[in-house]
Amino acid sequence: MYFVSSSFLLVSESRIWYNKFCCICNRWDQENECGHGKVPEMGDKIEADKNMNGIRLNKFISEAGFCSRREADRLIEQRRVTIDGQAAQMGSRVQAGQTVKIDGRPLKKEKERILLAVNKPRGVVCTTDKKWGDQTVDDLICYPKRVFSIGRLDKESEGLLLMTNQGDILNKILKAGNAHEKEYLVTVDKKITEDFLKKMAKGVYLPELEVTTKPCRVMLAGEKRFRIILTQGLNRQIRRMCEALHYQVTKLVRVRIMNIELGDLPSGSCRSVTKKEYAELMNRLRDSSNHPGGYQQQKHVKTGRNRRLNESEN
Numbered sequence: 001m002y003f004v005s006s007s008f009l010l011v012s013e014s015r016i017w018y019n020k021f022c023c024i025c026n027r028w029d030q031e032n033e034c035g036h037g038k039v040p041e042m043g044d045k046i047e048a049d050k051n052m053n054g055i056r057l058n059k060f061i062s063e064a065g066f067c068s069r070r071e072a073d074r075l076i077e078q079r080r081v082t083i084d085g086q087a088a089q090m091g092s093r094v095q096a097g098q099t100v101k102i103d104g105r106p107l108k109k110e111k112e113r114i115l116l117a118v119n120k121p122r123g124v125v126c127t128t129d130k131k132w133g134d135q136t137v138d139d140l141i142c143y144p145k146r147v148f149s150i151g152r153l154d155k156e157s158e159g160l161l162l163m164t165n166q167g168d169i170l171n172k173i174l175k176a177g178n179a180h181e182k183e184y185l186v187t188v189d190k191k192i193t194e195d196f197l198k199k200m201a202k203g204v205y206l207p208e209l210e211v212t213t214k215p216c217r218v219m220l221a222g223e224k225r226f227r228i229i230l231t232q233g234l235n236r237q238i239r240r241m242c243e244a245l246h247y248q249v250t251k252l253v254r255v256r257i258m259n260i261e262l263g264d265l266p267s268g269s270c271r272s273v274t275k276k277e278y279a280e281l282m283n284r285l286r287d288s289s290n291h292p293g294g295y296q297q298q299k300h301v302k303t304g305r306n307r308r309l310n311e312s313e314n
Contacts, residue, residue, distance in 0.1 A: 054093035057081065060100060062167025065110035067148045069167065075102060114147055115278060116163040117260055118270040126152040126161065137161065141270045150174065150257070151182075151233060157314055159184070159254035160262040163270070169281075172288040173258065179231040180284070183256035184314060186238060187225045189248040196245055200228065204241040209234060213241060224250075230314075238314045252314060258284055 055063075058072035067075070073090065075081050081088040082101045094100055100107045118141060120126070125134045126149045137149060141163070150162040150170045164170060173180055201218040205211075217229040228238060239249045255262045259280045260273060273281070 054095040054098075057083070057088055057092040057094055057100070059167065060094045061102070061107065062170070063109070064107050065114075065165030065167070066102065066107060066146060068170055071148060110145065110165050112145070112165075114143075114145060114163075114165045115169070115273045115281075116141070116143065116147060116270045117262070117265060117273055118149075118161040118163055119262060119265045119267050120153050120158055120161045121267045122156060122158045125155050137163070140268060143270070153254060153314065154236060154239075157252040157254070158267065159252075160257055160260065160265075161254070162257055162260060169285065172285045174233065175289055178285075178288040180258050180288070181229050181231055181256070182233065182254060182258075182314075183227060183229045184238060185221060185225065185227055185253045185255050186242070186249055187222075187251040188242055189224070189250055191223055192220060192226055192247075196247065197226065199245055200226075200241060204244050206234070206237075206240045206244060208240065213237060227255075233314070236314060254314065 057076060058069040061067060061072035061075070061081070062069045066072070072081075076088050076090055076092070079087050080103050082104075083092060083094060084098050085101075088100075118137060120137060120140070123135065124137055124140055125132075126137050134155065143163070145165065147163040147165050148170070150164060150173050153159065153161055162173070172178060197218050197220060201216060203213045203215050206213065211234065213234065214230075214232050216231065217227075219227045221227050230237065234240070238252060242249050253262075260277055265271060
């Protein structure tokens with residue numbers, strides 16, 4: 001939302017042009033020659049200088065390659081994060097020159113950009129929380145550097161999982177507004193009908209989440225198997241869609257995320273994406289927003305449930 005007054009322009013809650021001083025150009029501009037002080041048209045994207053109000057702590061941690069923003073929020077809630085020696089709070093911002101520590105260790109940005117393709121077996125969990133005693137993806141791959149998963153597959157699902165140390169990639173892929181494709185091969189407990197395929201493709205109302213899924217592509221792949229391509233990632237979305245139509249999922253395999261395919265990667269193993277795959281992925285993400293947030297049509301959902309709704313665990 002834009003708010004314009006005679007003395008300043010606010011964009012995304014940050015001042016850009018104040019009393020004829022341009023905070024983008026960092027100079028006085030009495031005649032507004034740079035154009036940053038103009039009244040924006042609907043749909044214009046003008047981003048404020050990040051250094052003006054610092055950067056949100058969870059984003060700072062994510063972009064350093066330590067963990068996802070969601071995991072960063074958990075660390076902050078557990079009071080394991082400090083800024084200049086003081087316990088951080090949810091919503092805290094990091095200014096230039098400040099020191100962030102996690103569990104007493106200074107946070108340093110990883111220079112190597114890592115992106116792995118993992119074939120997650122059934123029974124392995126994506127969370128880093130080990131209190132339940134389950135085998136985690138971290139345990140499975142034992143990668144020498146810290147990486148975190150891009151989205152999730154639930155414990156009973158299997159297939160392609162991307163892991164990275166790049167927070168910006170994670171947010172660009174996951175944000176529902178960017179509409180990036182994820183493809184699944186699904187087996188159900190009884191013969192698939194034409195009516196089932198049509199209803200799945202049109203969108204299914206999920207009473208537990210109080211939302212109707214977006215239209216998607218669905219293709220028959222066998223008497224009890226189908227392929228589905230989603231551009232959103234609601235919690236256990238495919239399983240819930242099938243249950244709403246009186247089918248039960250017996251096997252669910254993710255076979256593709258955007259241009260990255262599972263292929264013949266053995267179950268339980270991982271590989272680095274190729275240079276060609278990485279270049280193509282970056283090209284597809286070029287115009288994507290990296291701001292966190294998911295399904296933008298869920299404003300009617302009860303407060304406190306959005307994060308669970310937006311968490312992909314098909």
